[in-house]
Amino acid sequence: MLKRNIFLSSGRRSLLALLLACMLLGTAGCFFDAVMDQWFPSKGQLDQNDLDNDSAGVSALAAALPAPSTLVRSASSQPLDADVPAAHYDEGTGTNRVAEQGLSASFTPQWVDAATSTAADLAVAVYTFDLAGQGELATLSFSWGEAPASGADAWLLLADYGSERWVPWQSFAAGNQFPLGDVRPLRNVALDQFVIAVVITGTTPCTLDTLRLTSAAPPSGLTNIFFLHHSTGAGLVFEGDMRTAITAYNNTHGTAFEFWDHGYMGDGLTDPDGNSTGTNYGANTDYTDPPNLHDLWTGADADWLTLRTTILDNHEVIAFKSCFPASAIPDENELNYRKEIYLEMRDFFDTRLDKLFVVISTPPLRDELTNPTEAVNARAFANWLKSPGYLNGHPNVVCFDLFDALALPVGSGPGTNMLRPEYQIDAEPDNGHPNTLANQTVGPLFAQFLCDAAVAYTPPGP
Numbered sequence: 001m002l003k004r005n006i007f008l009s010s011g012r013r014s015l016l017a018l019l020l021a022c023m024l025l026g027t028a029g030c031f032f033d034a035v036m037d038q039w040f041p042s043k044g045q046l047d048q049n050d051l052d053n054d055s056a057g058v059s060a061l062a063a064a065l066p067a068p069s070t071l072v073r074s075a076s077s078q079p080l081d082a083d084v085p086a087a088h089y090d091e092g093t094g095t096n097r098v099a100e101q102g103l104s105a106s107f108t109p110q111w112v113d114a115a116t117s118t119a120a121d122l123a124v125a126v127y128t129f130d131l132a133g134q135g136e137l138a139t140l141s142f143s144w145g146e147a148p149a150s151g152a153d154a155w156l157l158l159a160d161y162g163s164e165r166w167v168p169w170q171s172f173a174a175g176n177q178f179p180l181g182d183v184r185p186l187r188n189v190a191l192d193q194f195v196i197a198v199v200i201t202g203t204t205p206c207t208l209d210t211l212r213l214t215s216a217a218p219p220s221g222l223t224n225i226f227f228l229h230h231s232t233g234a235g236l237v238f239e240g241d242m243r244t245a246i247t248a249y250n251n252t253h254g255t256a257f258e259f260w261d262h263g264y265m266g267d268g269l270t271d272p273d274g275n276s277t278g279t280n281y282g283a284n285t286d287y288t289d290p291p292n293l294h295d296l297w298t299g300a301d302a303d304w305l306t307l308r309t310t311i312l313d314n315h316e317v318i319a320f321k322s323c324f325p326a327s328a329i330p331d332e333n334e335l336n337y338r339k340e341i342y343l344e345m346r347d348f349f350d351t352r353l354d355k356l357f358v359v360i361s362t363p364p365l366r367d368e369l370t371n372p373t374e375a376v377n378a379r380a381f382a383n384w385l386k387s388p389g390y391l392n393g394h395p396n397v398v399c400f401d402l403f404d405a406l407a408l409p410v411g412s413g414p415g416t417n418m419l420r421p422e423y424q425i426d427a428e429p430d431n432g433h434p435n436t437l438a439n440q441t442v443g444p445l446f447a448q449f450l451c452d453a454a455v456a457y458t459p460p461g462p
């Protein structure tokens with residue numbers, strides 16, 4: 001069902017008439033000046049990006065919306081730092097030519113041009129966010145299911161309750177992320193809420209899936225992420241494009257994470273820009289089987305101690321994994337041995353609460369390289385690593401379940417607990433590495449997990 005139309009006051013109709021007259025005279029700029037004089041007497045810091053050219057008549061769109069204090073809302077306000085379904089728009093005054101489509105919002109504008117269209121032809125969705133005392137905002141980002149035909153057809157407007165106006169902020173032509181800053185001068189002070197409008201011109205339908213308003217929380221004290229891996233990890237890093245995912249996370253969340261990774265000794269250390277540093281952390285980086293990882297974190301041998309010290313001295317969030325052969329767990333004795341050495345590793349982690357340690361379950365083997373007993377034991381070990389029994393009471397230890405992300409779930413018949421067929425390298429039955437699809441699917445998930453875990457953990461003070 002289409003939502004309520006926008007009704008224009010005589011003053012607002014006069015503004016549209018002024019726009020038409022100016023456009024007929026070829027002087028669209030005079031309209032912009034007039035609107036700014038009448039409705040925007042003192043441009044605030046937030047609307048410095050207001051349009052250099054007003055060819056879309058966006059000032060008229062802003063003036064056509066009801067004054068912020070007159071908005072009648074019929075939806076609850078939305079939280080910060082969460083993906084909000086676009087269908088959760090306010091259905092009251094201000095919303096027009098938009099309908100729910102599942103959890104998305106479907107816009108059906110009929111705006112041809114300022115000469116022939118009225119505000120009733122605009123598609124408008126209004127959203128209200130709870131600031132919860134947070135006035136500094138990092139970004140407002142949008143995810144489209146079906147994007148507008150042109151970014152210039154979509155506009156973001158901000159409600160300014162202080163001056164009873166809508167601030168034409170930017171079009172979507174420059175992208176789907178908008179840096180904001182301090183919005184406290186604009187908010188509804190009584191309710192501590194921030195209100196926006198998404199306005200669509202043109203005549204092409206489009207669908208908005210989600211939007212997210214991110215608070216500018218101070219960056220986590222732990223910003224240096226390190227990943228020790230071999231070939232399977234390299235697939236996640238490079239084919240999974242983890243650095244791009246972390247950059248996007250920083251842009252969306254106002255964080256400043258940098259990602260380092262180290263493969264085999266011959267591969268060495270790669271910096272946050274994806275460039276080889278030409279250095280490595282020593283020969284022992286070639287060994288990442290579970291007993292070797294145990295040596296890394298508990299061993300007294302000089303080479304292991306040097307590697308451990310180097311990692312701890314240079315990095316803060318430390319992720320490490322064994323490769324897929326380690327998922328060959330033949331019996332309960334080996335399973336219990338794995339648990340024992342990971343408990344001893346955890347004992348060391350408890351001594352370094354200034355660091356966050358990310359244990360990673362081993363990737364599953366494909367069906368040609370394992371058997372149901374080994375696969376069940378590998379699943380059991382992965383489940384234990386992420387269980388409260390291993391993690392509770394140890395706030396600086398988290399688990400990324402790589403096994404579960406890549407394996408067929410329990411109850412899938414033949415191949416259960418083994419590498420999913422769609423993630424196998426088809427032409428090489430003896431090759432247990434996950435394929436490009438697997439890396440492109442799981443790499444971004446792993447990147448987000450690392451960032452989320454770092455944000456969630458606050459090291460104790462000195």
